[in-house]
Amino acid sequence: MTNVIAAVLIVGGTLFMFVAAVGLLRLPDLYTRMHAVTKAGTLGVGLVLVAAAVAFGEVSVTARALVALLFVFLTAPVSAHMIGRAGYLGNVRLWEATAFDDWGTGYEELRREGEEPPTEANARVRDAHGPSGPAT
Amino acid sequence: MDVVDGPLLWAIYLTLAVLGLSIAGALLRVLWGPELPDRVVALDLVAYLAMGFLTAYAILAGEDTFIDVALVLGLLAFLGTLAIARYIERVRSGEALVDS
Structure with missing residues (x-):
């Protein structure tokens, strides 16, 4: 059995x-x-x-x-989160059919309006490298 | 544990065959992956598949030590993935160049 x-x-x-x-x-x-x-x-x-x-x-x-x-x-989940985050910050392109990019331009606008504290080191990285991948 | 037979034996044979094929497929992705993170994700899956393979072989051989081997393999894969993810982030932000 x-x-x-x-x-x-x-x-x-x-x-x-x-x-x-x-x-x-x-x-x-x-x-x-x-x-x-x-x-x-x-x-x-x-x-x-x-x-x-x-x-x-x-x-x-x-x-x-x-x-x-x-x-x-x-x-x-921890390793998947780490590698996905590293890929996104490293400008790995999203699929063209991606419907929603939560960390894309909308995030930067929110950050500029002071809705999110701009303390993240990644924000500096993304400013230096510009927006990644195709437009949302 | 005695020798396995009946449906479990065939299930283990099926598992070993399918997991071997899957490891070969994941290694193809390691070969093709356009970016470094793709290869890291593929190697992560290779580690999971090897854990499953070792566990199935532990049942087949009646040798429970292989489960410990699978545990250590998972630990090493986690540490490796974590280290490479940190490395990619540091290279992109320019920190790694300062250290080297």
Whole structure:
């Protein structure tokens, strides 16, 4: 019985990770690829780790699998945020069909009107390099 | 843990095959990625896929040590991604040139 449950879990995790890989290959720009990798990849690794915990059925293995799961769930959003932010500040182009750029010209106007405190170092970077990518 | 058999064995075989193919695809993106952040995201996915691969192999071999290996791999991938992201931001803002 536990074998069947573990088999279902591991196949589900594999499907999610396969979807992440397909998304990484097929999606048009850095940000969409990043969202595919982070969400689908995290859930895939999580399901495979839970499958390992179910298949072994020992307390020590379950504890380690849960620690690894917690670690992935904590770090994946952080690293995705960091790399997406670095890409945006590094003027990686957005996809032409991008509908909404929250940090684009509207952000600069808000900042000039004093709605947002202009303390961010990135604001300096963006001023020096000008607006990035196609117009919103 | 005893030898795995039945549906779990075939599920693990399927997992190992699909994850191997996915790692090859992610490495293609590392090769093609037009910018440095694209390559970093692809390497992140390679690390996740390798974690899944190691965990599946741990079940197949009945050897729970591989789960620890997967944990350490995830830790190293996180630190590497963080370091490269900081590096990209510092290069763009000109700080990295001051240090070197």
